[in-house]
Amino acid sequence: MREFARFLFGRRARRRWVHLILGGALAMPYVFVGEVIVGPLLDSRYGFDSLPLQLPSFLVGLPLAAITALFPLTRPMSAAAVRALCGVDGDRLADGPARTWPARRRTAAWFVLHLGFGGVISGMSLALPPFAAVLIVLPLVSWLRDTRLGLPEVLDHTWVVALSPVVGVASLIALAACAAGSGRLLARRAPELLGPTPEDRLAxxxxxxxxxxxxxxxxxxxxxxxxxxxxxxxxxxxxxxxxxxxxxxxxxxxxxxxxxxxxxxxxxxxxxxxxxxxxxxxxxxxxxxxxxxxxxxxxxxxxxxxxxxxxxxxxxxxxxxxxxxxxxxxxxxxxxxxxxxxxxxxxxxxxxxxxxxxxxxxxxxxxxxxxxxxxxxxxxxxxxxxxxxxxxxxxxxxxxxxxxxxxxxxxxxxxx
Missing domain, CATH: 3.30.565.10 (Histidine kinase-like ATPase, C-terminal domain)
Structure with a gap:
């Protein structure tokens, strides 16, 4: 149990979570560009804050991120973030810019992976904690049930309200597990995608x-x-x-x-x-x-x-x-x-x-x-x-x- 708790909430897990949040922040400009491209193609009733618009905009923004990641300086910046936050040995990562096309393509794949997982985890980190907090205090604060706050109608049942704290805690644990798993996946793939090429080793x-x-x-x-x-x-x-x-x-x-x-x-x-x-x-x-x-x-x-x-x-x-x-x-x-x-x-x-x-x-x-x-x-x-x-x-x-x-x-x- 202690190892599982360390995996979810330990120092390394928290630093990797920050790395994912940075990926989500980097993904935002590409999502905005994707909204400009996707918005006219969808029904006008969808606004820029709607989920049906955000998802395709996110999917369109990732290829744009891959194109911009072909610049040579993307690799040293990404490698520096991985060294600082993901707990990857610096000797397994390249120091200089990606100067060959295979190295640039690997860097672009890493950038897309980072922004993709980072965007998802960032969205979950923004949405799940407030929702989980409401579920945890819902049995104790009756006026929350009266104001509705956009809560689903199933919460009108007494037994559901009694179990809502369990669901709220489970949501937070699920968020931590998703973040920890995503961070570990990125840490394992970093040496493969940001590691030195044979040309780098020769240089x-x-x-x-x-x-x-x-x-x-x-x-x-x-x-x-x-x-x-x-x-x-x-x-x-x-x-x-x-x-x-x-x-x-x-x-x-x-x-x-x-x-x-x-x-x-x-x-x-x-x-x-x-x-x-x-x-x-x-x-x-x-x-x-x-x-x-x-x-x-x-x-x-x-x-x-x-x-x-x-x-x-x-x-x-x-x-x-x-x-x-x-x-x-x-x-x-x-x-x-x-x-x-x-x-x-x-x-x-x-x-x-x-x-x-x-x-x-x-x-x-x-x-x-x-x-x-x-x-x-x-x-x-x-x-x-x-x-x-x-x-x-x-x-x-x-x-x-x-x-x-x-x-x-x-x-x-x-x-x-």
Whole structure:
């Protein structure tokens, strides 16, 4: 009994009842238009408030509602009402406008269903409660029987008057049952008629893929720029601390390198965060390219790492995108040498180009006790992603105690 009462009068049933009343309110303009169309076709003795005119006007108005529901914005408005009032999980409903004809037809079917049931329940909600109230108090108020109030003649019988409260209560329960049943029916049909189409799911998947690509790009930029800077500063500070008393000149050089590294990193960080500033007209620092390689090598050497570089190219002749990505790959390779190789051996950097591609090779002795940190291991993946976006490759591995990284970036799209 408690479950039945909750089904008829519970919070969800009441909210769905409100949803049906909204459907009835939306149906009224279409009913008025239907009256204008149907009125001249019927006998003139029917007025606009007569039931013989209202029913055909309602039936004529529903097809008109279906036509107007073909507009794309009908679906998001209907879905919002269903989420708020019908207790349907929002993930089962489409968010955007209906842009394909199958989706529009499904939305039109939902709109007609909503307005149809809403109109009927609204009419019952207006008529039955006053009638039921009169029936309930009829045995107690004798003057109601004398005024008639349009009551049927069967109420002249005493036994009928005695049973009228039961009929009144039953009418209210029947109204609640009709409203609850209609609301449940609409809630069950909403995901089918207002749910996302395959095109909607594909568009959502593409949007999420685009968001993920932006997040991955930001993660790579932050990892390569800020991660390299922190590694370099840590090693520079550690080297300066060890020779603080014995080699003041080196300490001054290390502190200058730390200052230069942090200043440069702040500019790079501003450039990375500029991706997030949509609509922000403020200029950001440009991303570094191979033209900035000398400064990168100088900061790396200030950390105590011996780096030998061989450049068989002119950075100014390289495409800007290729130069930026190549700089990040070199930066991450040197950062890995700092973190995992330390100052135990020299690092050899070689950049050369041919007619088809730019080659990057970084070699350093592997540390017998490589340092690792929780959550690490993203650097090699980031370099691989950068090369793949340009159609290139990255290979890395340990051989004969030497860690070697080789990247090949095509100068033109489609080159091997």
């Amino acid at each position: 959502e998947a593409e949007r999420r893929a685009a968001d993920l690509a932006v997040r991955n790009r930001l993660a790579r930029e932050l990892h390569d720029s800020v991660g390299h800077a922190l590694s370099a500063v840590t090693l520079q500070a550690s080297a300066a601390r060890r020779v603080l008393d014995s080699d003041p000149d080196f300490v001054r050089e290390a502190l200058a390198a730390i200052e230069d590294t942090t200043r440069r990193t702040v500019g790079e960080l501003d450039a990375v965060l500029g991706v997030l500033r949509e609509g922000d007209d403020r200029s950001t620092a440009p991303a570094p390219t191979l033209a900035d390689l000398d400064a990168l090598l100088r900061r790396t050497r200030a950390g105590g790492l011996c780096v030998t570089a061989a450049l068989d190219l002119d950075p100014a002749e390289l495409p800007a995108l290729l130069s930026r990505e190549a700089y990040r790959i070199v930066q991450e390779a040197l950062s890995n040498a700092l973190k995992h190789g330390g100052a135990e051996g020299p690092v050899t950097l070689c950049l050369a180009r041919d007619d088809a591609a730019l080659g990057i090779t970084v070699e350093n002795p592997a540390s017998p006790n490589p340092r690792s940190r929780p959550g690490g291991g993203h650097g090699l993946r980031g370099m691989t992603d950068r090369a793949r976006l340009l159609g290139g490759t990255v290979e890395a591995g340990l051989a004969d105690g030497v860690w070697r990284l080789a990247a090949r970036l095509p100068l033109k799209e489609g080159c091997p």
